[in-house]
Amino acid sequence: MKLPVSKYIKHLATAYPFVSKTLREAVKPQSEKRNHHCCGVTLQNKGIGYTDLNELVKHPQDLEFTIELVKAILPDEYEKESWQMTEDESLKTFHI
Numbered sequence: 139m140k141l142p143v144s145k146y147i148k149h150l151a152t153a154y155p156f157v158s159k160t161l162r163e164a165v166k167p168q169s170e171k172r173n174h175h176c177c178g179v180t181l182q183n184k185g186i187g188y189t190d191l192n193e194l195v196k197h198p199q200d201l202e203f204t205i206e207l208v209k210a211i212l213p214d215e216y217e218k219e220s221w222q223m224t225e226d227e228s229l230k231t232f233h234i
Contacts, residue, residue: 151201155191162188 185192220228 152198154201155186155194159186159188159191 186195218227220231223231
């Protein structure tokens, strides 16, 4: 079943190249990871380390994402993680 594609405003996805870079770096072996930060001038002159992402930073364009829903779980069918809990739920769970 094909559902309609939602449209998003381009400026809402400006962080995509940086998120993508972080995810690409996360799967690399520790010996290949580079832990550094750069200022705006370095970003402008050298980019973020990936040609395709550098191009996307220089020339933003509409992006289309395909997200595959593997399983749908209702809110009461799973155990919440602490970051998902309300303050009251946290207090009950962790007995603070």
